[in-house]
Amino acid sequence: MARTTTPHEDQPLYWRIATQLLDELRDGTVPPGERLPGERKLAEHFGVSRETVRQALQVLRRDGLVATDRRGSHAALATTPVEAPSTLAFPVGADTAGPGAADRATVTWETPPPEHAEALGLAPHRPTLVHRYESGRRTALTSFSTVALAEVEELARYRGRADGNASAQLRRAYDWMRKAGLTLHHRDSITPLADTPSVRVTRHVHDQYARPLEITDLVLDARQEALVYEFTLPADGSTAAPRNRTGPDPR
Structure with missing residues (x-):
């Protein structure tokens, strides 16, 4: 996956979604070991079909970046622990409890x-x-x-x-x-x-x-x-x- 950090138009859609998801995993949006959202939510998040999400997850599984067990799929990146989050909310006025359904x-x-x-x-x-x-x-x-x-x-x-x-x-x-x-x-x-x-x-x-x-x-x-x-x-x-x-x- 290292060679695909920048999406290209000639890549399949599922590969571009895999790259975007990998970027979010590296950002710490989903900390290592935590369960990823389900396929339906990921499809809504990226604006693609569940089949495309399924193919993207398969790419990440193949490279050992996502692991799947009975509890679902999990981030498997070898990263250092995420620091304690800042007490300053972004953007100003955002709900610090996390994104709600209307966000x-x-x-x-x-x-x-x-x-x-x-x-x-x-x-x-x-x-x-x-x-x-x-x-x-x-x-x-x-x-x-x-x-x-x-x-x-x-x-x-x-x-x-x-x-x-x-x-x-x-x-x-x-x-x-x-x-x-x-x-x-x-x-x-x-x-x-x-x-x-x-x-x-x-x-x-x-x-x-x-x-x-x-x-x-x-x-x-x-x-x-x-x-x-x-x-x-x-x-x-x-x-x-x-x-x-x-x-x-x-x-």
């Missing part, structure tokens, strides 16, 4: 909004990886910088399949950035939208060198929902940085 997340390779391009230092009309998230009345639009795509391998892999159709849950985006050696600094601002009950939450994230990594705009209905921030402050004398988790009000 939808996709990625495209396109020119970001002008204000995003300016914040990320992108030249006008230069495309980048753009992530869209929808959950109920919440919508979030994220644009990533060239720095993020150059230094975070897991994000860069999405360029080849950023067609706006397949599901692209990037819940571990901040963990991937930290794994790449980036220290994350974020600034969140909340702005009421004129003549509407909605508010916009804008998050700017940069690294320890003040290089922009991503910008997200979240819009939510302030009448129906609340945005809850939780901070953990270190004990006196501790060098640990404050942690923040952003998520929907559990009520």
Whole structure:
């Protein structure tokens, strides 16, 4: 499978799905040893038939990357344990408990909004990886910088399949950035939208060198929902940085 990390048009569909699934396994979306979703859910996730998923799984089994027993199929990659997840939710406003049935997340390779391009230092009309998230009345639009795509391998892999159709849950985006050696600094601002009950939450994230990594705009209905921030402050004398988790009000 090492020679197929970049999908090509002349490859069979099941082979491209096998490559995409392998990328997600390497990302840690499904940790080693944990059971994969069933064929039906995988088919919905990738937008293909169950037969195509079945063929893709067979490719991974043949290469020893997936194992199947009475309990189902499991990731069998020899990787180091996944670090404890970040307390910072991606995107801002996402449900930290995991994707719900109504959640939808996709990625495209396109020119970001002008204000995003300016914040990320992108030249006008230069495309980048753009992530869209929808959950109920919440919508979030994220644009990533060239720095993020150059230094975070897991994000860069999405360029080849950023067609706006397949599901692209990037819940571990901040963990991937930290794994790449980036220290994350974020600034969140909340702005009421004129003549509407909605508010916009804008998050700017940069690294320890003040290089922009991503910008997200979240819009939510302030009448129906609340945005809850939780901070953990270190004990006196501790060098640990404050942690923040952003998520929907559990009520």
